[in-house]
Amino acid sequence: MTDTICNRTFDEISLGDSATLQRTLTRADISTFAVMSGDANPSHVDEEFARSTPFHQVVAHGMWSGMLLSNLLGTELPGPGTVYVDQSLSFDHPVMLGDTVTASVTAREKLTERHQIRFDCKVVNQRGETIASGQALVQAPTQKICRPRTHLPQLHLVDPGQRLLALVSKAREGCKGLKPMRVAVVHPVNAVSIQGAIDAAQAGLIEPVWIGPEARIRAAAEAAGIDLSPWQLMSTEHSHAAAALAVELARSGKVGALMKGALHTDELMHAAFDAQTGLRTGRRASHVFVIDAPAADRLLFITDAAINIAPDLDTKRDIAQNAIELAQALGVETPRMAILAAVETVNANMAATLHAAALCKMADRGQITGAILDGPLAFDNALSLAAAKTKGINSPVAGLADILLTPDLESGNMLAKQLEYLGGATIAGLVIGTRVPIILTSRADGVEARLASCALAVLQRQALLRAAGQMGTIDAATHA
Missing domain, CATH: 3.10.129.10 (Hotdog Thioesterase)
Known part of the structure; x- marks a missing residue:
């Protein structure tokens, strides 16, 4: 031409x-x-x-x-x-x-x-x-x-959330032959938290159990024209009591996951992390955002952006392992993890770079398994092959990262929200490392994010049961 x-x-x-x-x-x-x-x-x-x-x-x-x-x-x-x-x-x-x-x-x-x-x-x-x-x-x-000749501009078509919707379909396939997983929906006193759970129920993913002040839940449902009669409702006096009851149901095996409704995250996590009555395991719990970003050709995992404020090295080891296992549950057989920092070289004055180097060596010694790790890596060369090449970085992860392990909660949360609000990404979120997954969405999240987060919980739960050899013996009434 x-x-x-x-x-x-x-x-x-x-x-x-x-x-x-x-x-x-x-x-x-x-x-x-x-x-x-x-x-x-x-x-x-x-x-x-x-x-x-x-x-x-x-x-x-x-x-x-x-x-x-x-x-x-x-x-x-x-x-x-x-x-x-x-x-x-x-x-x-x-x-x-x-x-x-x-x-x-x-x-x-x-x-x-x-x-x-x-x-x-x-x-x-x-x-x-x-x-x-x-x-x-x-x-x-x-x-x-x-x-x-006028050169035509490049056209980039975006179909928001399609990769997350594919996970919903994957979860539905995995649920065939089973009754939906029972999920305690904690304090669902607004329409969006109710509708998100109902959409997941109608997709065959979950059986919601509404937990919270009955009058407020029914009023929110009635105002939105939602019929709650097909599902169980367990009344509590307030949100703290709802969180406690939900955790008790999970401990006793009566539900397979928790789902945050219209309450603050710390209320639900306080009950879930109680040393005596909570859902702790031998591993530190952490949160993972699963990001469907238009500019990326794959799902991205950002961790930890909601639970561990300033994690030390041991906590980051658990955060890394949790994210790896979630990525594998979603079909990423050997995820690549970039341990993020502001620079790509180890600097004794920057703790994030020291943690990154140590985590990579822990992976070499088998203390972290199932993934390819590298770091410290800055955000640009973690996701851009061109940026990594320009900076002379020779790495099996640079430009190809699936998982982004951030230095702390603040940087992780800001990164995820920037991708959502400035980058047009669709995001879902899950807390793992607990006895059951916790669907931890923001109160500002829409129904689509809540549906996708339910799919994450179902896929993670199924992976845990397969690993334990229990997939064929699930209580068909609870999927728990």
Whole structure:
């Protein structure tokens, strides 16, 4: 393709002159067309639906062929200055995802009085089948135009939260043949915390048990038009009592996870971490954000951003192992972990760099297992191969990190929230390292984040049970 675009005037075009354009239909083409046209026909944009139609994987129709022909007429023959007057096209075959089509226009008739040209138009696929055919009438330019070709901007299509929704589907598959996992929803006194749990229940992931002040829960449900009757409600006087009761149910095996409703995190964690009656294990509990960021080509895990304020080395070892096991439960067989700091070299005055070096050596000695670790790494070279190359960093993790272990809670929390609010990411969250997973969403989170977080808990719980050899003997009434 040249850097200059020139037209052919009416007088320069002879009958029989032609031009062609070849293009392969991609998923990005389909999504772009759907966004621009507002065409949400499932035959075009829903692969599962398309597979059930008579035309297997029908994903585009005549409009796409028409756009290719318009491209030819406007940029090649006649080119710049062309004005569309009329067209008549018939569409004989659908265009399938992955098809390579060739569009062609051939000058058929010249109407001298108005400087109009009628073109025969045709679009064929790689099998020689005619996709579209017909005619187009254009007003051809009468003056020669040559100018620099306008380079089109890059278009990045974002389908927010799709990787997290894929985890919901994965969790649903894992639940087949089992009753949904019973989850204690703690203090759900607003509509969003109720609806998030109900969406997970309707997806077959959980069976919610509402715990909290009955009058407030029912009032919130009634105001939102939600029917709570299919599920158990256990009334408590206030949020502290709700947290205590939920933890008691988890300790006794009557629920398989806890889910935070409209109460402060420290209220729920105070009950969960009680030394005598809580849900502690031999490992320090920690929180993991699972991030579906538009600019990333994979899910990212950020830890710890909600539980351990200023973790020491031993705590970071547990934080690392918890995150590795969650990533594995979600299908990342050998995750790559970047231990973040502000610089990439060990500095005796920066504790984060010393911790990073020590954690890597602990992994070498088998004290942390299941992942590839490296650090200290700054955020840019943890996720960008180009940044790592520029800085001369030779690392199996740099630019490829799945897990980002942050120096402390404040940096982790700010990083996750920046990705969400400035980077357009969708996030889910889970506390692990406790007897049962704790679905710990923000009170500002929407229903989608709560649904995805429920999926994390189900997948983590299933992984723990498989590791213990208990998946086949789960109490079918509780999945706990």
